[in-house]
Amino acid sequence: MEIFHQQIQKIKDKSKNQNHLKYSDKINLGAFYTPKEYVNIVWSFIKPFLNDDSVVLDSSCGYGNFFDTEVNCKKIGNDIDVIAISQAKKNFQELITFNKNALFNVNRDMFNISKNDKLIIIGNPPYNDITSIIRNQIKTNNFSIDADIKTRDYGLSFLLSYTKLEPEIICVLHPLSYLVKKTNFDLLRKFTYMYKLIDGIIFDSATFKETSKGISFPIIIALYKRESLGMQFNYIYNYRFKTIENKTFSLREFDFITNYINKYPSKGVNPKDNDIFFWTMRDINALKRNKTFVNDFNDNTIIIDKRRLDYYIYIDVFKQFSHYVPYYFGNLDVFINDESFQANKDYFIFECLTRHSFLNDYIKHNKSSTLKEANEKITNYFKTLLGEHFVHPTDK
Ligand SMILES: C[S@@+](CC[C@H](N)C(=O)[O-])C[C@H]1O[C@@H](n2cnc3c(N)ncnc32)[C@H](O)[C@@H]1O
Secondary structure, three states: OHHHHHHHHHHHHHHHOOOOOOHHHHHHHOOOOOOHHHHHHHHHHHHHHOOOOEEEEEOOOOOOHHHOOOOOOEEEEEOOOHHHHHHHHHHOOOOEEEOOOOOOOOOHHHHOOOOOOEEEEEEOOOOOEHHHHHHOOOOOOOOOOOHHHOOOEHHHHHHHHHHOOOOOEEEEEEEOHHHHOHHHHHHOHHHHOOEEEEEEEEEEHHHOHHHOOOOOOEEEEEEEEEOOOOOOHHHHHHOOEEEOOOOEEOHHHOOEHHHOOOOOOOOOOOOOOOOOEEEOOOOHHHHHHOOOEEOOOOOOEEEOOHHHHHHHHHHHHHHHOHHHOOHHHOOOOOEOOHHHHHHHHHHHHHHHHHHOHHHHHOOOOOOOOOHHHHHHHHHHHHHHHHHHHOOOHHHO
């Protein structure tokens, strides 16, 4: 009997994951299933807005995991993947299903939603950088995207597609970077003009088992409400984000390194003999993947302003100690406590020089320290910098 139950459980688990897809197709369609825990958070967020007239739509529903709920309301599921959507129909018989490209010719009619229906959109749309899909030579030409919602990221296009359906409420999972990176936020203008973030919970992408290849990044379960003024970046800058680990933070609490050095390469400058180069900075996760000081000048490097060399050293050391930084800061710029950095600067230089000895020609430190001592001082610096967010090695 026990074995029988285990087998049933296996079949059930399978039906929730899109196991009919090859790994490359899963990447292409962004087909990773959402655990029940997160689905439950979505339903608890939308609960205050649900009533008898509500229509709940997931326009990229996969096997329909988001409809695994007791709540009684009209439910519509759509997916571009025909096998997934037929499985969704089998899993949830009351579900009204469609097999359409949710990004093409987007309007309420495509899902038989009437003008007066009170629409709520939920789900976990795919998020992929379109350029990386193209790089991987995976076919994209079978997905047309309406011109007014086309962006370089599939997930941003999904958020924009929702605005065309004019829901009252949107509660979806998406990378936190869509909100906290100003360049992404600006691409979402058509969305942010109309919708305002009213609640959200951040979790680690590594908890989606199959996406855990590579560095994990923060995903937010975000609740948006239609409001006449929408939101401006300043609202996000001041917003207090919550994580699933019960931590909170706000962008305005950070002193970013970009306040001290120029993040972008100066155009049209030719390198001279004595120049030193640094890999172009993006966010903390990119820093973890990339190099810092490099030998050669190219499109990805910048020429260091030597008067600011200490801050480049700071970034290099930040990378070395980035295991103390929690996943939810992964899409922020490197940040600093300048006062405390100045007080400990010699240790930072000492530590950096042990790895990049060529810098001895450019900078000196005044401490005869040991590496052990420097490591301790720097670790203490990170404890002060991160406070309750400091990741203890045993937390992992
Ligand atoms: C991350 S999965 C989410 C599935 C489901 N919502 C869940 O969380 O279990 C994304 C889904 O989007 C679908 N998809 C990708 N592009 C689409 C498009 N243009 N239109 C509709 N669905 C699409 C994929 O087939 C995949 O099932």
